[in-house]
Amino acid sequence: MVEIKYVPSICPYCGTGCGINFVVKDGKIIGVEPWKRHPVNEGKVCPKGSFGYQFINHPDRLTTPLIKENGEFREASWDEALDLVASTLKKYADTDPNKLGFYACARSPNENIYITQKLARAGCGTQNVDHCARICHGPTVAGLATTFGSGASTNGYDSIEEADFIFCIGSNNMEAHPLFGRKIIRAINNGAKLVVADPRFTPTAKLAHEYMQFKTGTDVALMNAMIKIIIENDLQDDEFIANRTKGYEEMKEVAMKYDLDKAAEITEADPEQIKRVAIEYAKADKAAIVYSLGITEHSHGADNVMSTANLAMLTGNVGKIGAGVNPLRGQNNVQGACDMGALPSDYVGYQKVVNPEITKKFSEAYQMDLPTTPGLTLVEMMNAAHSGDLKVLYIHGEDPVLSDADIKHTKEAIANLEMLIVQELFMTDTAAEADVILPAAGWGEQEGTFTSGERRVQWLRKAQEPPEGTMLDWKIMEEVAVRMGRPRELFHYENAAEIWEEIRELAPSYYGITHERLLAPEGVHWPCLDPEDPCEPLMHKGKFAHPDGLGVFQAVEHRGPVEVPDEEYPLILTTTRILFHYHAAMTRRCETLDNEVPTGFIEINTEDAAERGILNNEMVKAYSRRGEIEIKAHVTDDIKKGIVNIPMHFTECAANMLTNSDSFDPKCKMVELKACAINVSKL
Ligand code: SF4
Structure with a gap:
């Protein structure tokens, strides 16, 4: 008899955090229905929510660890791959931990993200851990923490x-x-x-x-x-x-x-x-x-x-x-990735690395003498790789070769590493550059929590078994740490709920969010100090989150983009997302979504196009000081004259071939993905 069941979970795309039900037939996810009782989306989902599950059982899933030799990947056993990763990390952890860097995954459950930062800190003794919020909502964390005392909505x-x-x-x-x-x-x-x-x-x-x-x-x-x-x-x-x-x-x-x-x-x-x-x-x-x-x-x-x-x-x-x-918030769990301490300046719950008392607390909890100096940010790690100062980069589920500014620079940086370790579902643009690939379980195949952009922590349920040959993310990293010689009592979990318990113990803002409370469809908003507190989503009622309770106005002057248009590159490029795509590794493997928008395009104003003799739908060349791409022109009056736009999802016409990685925000190390100077011409 065919068995159909419905398993409630949370959409893995944007930070809205909609509730969905997996439709599971004979143990395999075959569809998604909106979660009718869910308080955020009330029985509705967008196209990504409806069809974005199709990547889960895609034949491209990685199911065997891979090690690169002489420029080619070969299959390896888990033992061989984990021992190689652990011995390479240990070599630098024992001598110079700052030669190691970690990127955590903002689409992965909080428990996986927490273990990524724990592997960096408790496993290796480095504060070099960050994630993609650095190049999306890093300024939100910095700007709202400075003014309101908390960097969240x-x-x-x-x-x-x-x-x-x-x-x-x-x-x-x-x-x-x-x-x-x-x-x-x-x-x-x-x-x-x-x-x-x-x-x-x-x-x-x-x-x-x-x-x-x-x-x-x-x-x-x-x-x-x-x-x-x-x-x-x-x-x-x-x-x-x-x-x-x-x-x-x-x-x-x-x-x-x-x-x-x-x-x-x-x-x-x-x-x-x-x-x-x-x-x-x-x-x-x-x-x-x-x-x-x-x-x-x-x-x-x-x-x-x-x-x-x-x-x-x-x-x-x-x-x-x-x-x-x-x-x-952009990615589904980018709020959670910040919250979990995947930041070089903050432990879980925004407890500051520079505070000696806080670092003492974590040094004791993690049995590792940790520095009170913040580590390198995501962009600084890539720059350190470029200059040869970073030797090993462990990337958990991110794809910087596609998503970070200036792809040429990113590839050069990666080529300089002694080892790039990528923990992934698919052969992404970044995984293709790796030395070791560790195939992981994905969404629908594991339990844990996501935190949406409104600070709502929600429990994910497992709907199918992961493919044979893959491992849960936290188990991979736990195993690496133990093979490095770190005590088993530090990396000892039976399940994601046990990891959440450790998070609650270490971070007061989540103490009130018990596992039992998380099982309710509405989840729980942080800050939540007390299990009895209803923890309403509204913040700063009566006082701000600064110690004196006051909000702090900031005097800010207009500075404008670093790279401005000139005769050679007279257009400003901005990059965006579109309705049918999100993280390319996922949505481009969802047939229904990819059929809707199968490739990228450049939006160009009608006058700018006419000046160049460019017609709608023709292939053009877009080029900047960093590189060039061939891409289809979308001529429109919906964009201001002088500005062009490219969606960031498409490898074959990647917007980040053109963007600029030199332009830092000094306050948060954001790079300028929304403005660089380019030109467009007929092919
Ligand atoms: Fe909801 Fe965002 Fe998923 Fe659409 S992509 S269903 S808005 S969480």
């Missing part, structure tokens, strides 16, 4: 439905976070006004009451001008500023330099529209800011984030439902 997702006014800047949530976008539509139906500020007339902008087009990389000038208008019209919330914040005068002094003429010159936005939107934002009873990577992926991403925080504090729009600063 201020409100839960449901809150947006109660907003009166939504200022959405640098977020195309209708494509990148569609079920959050559905909540915005509900807010509009409830009477909210939506303003979308973006260089592209995106599907989200098309829903808006007002679309504010402005030039890529000028967000700070735009928001400083809004702040000046609000203050000049005496619309600031004096009581909130006096009682709940500090640093207002310093912030005001800088913002007042941005009059409308100056802002219009920098941003190329309509000054009357800037004024109108600023006044409406300030007058609204509950005004919410929504942003995503359009704000963060800049060399001044943290400044952009702090500008959103300045606007919200100026108008008293923090600590209340329907308001706040709502960053939409």
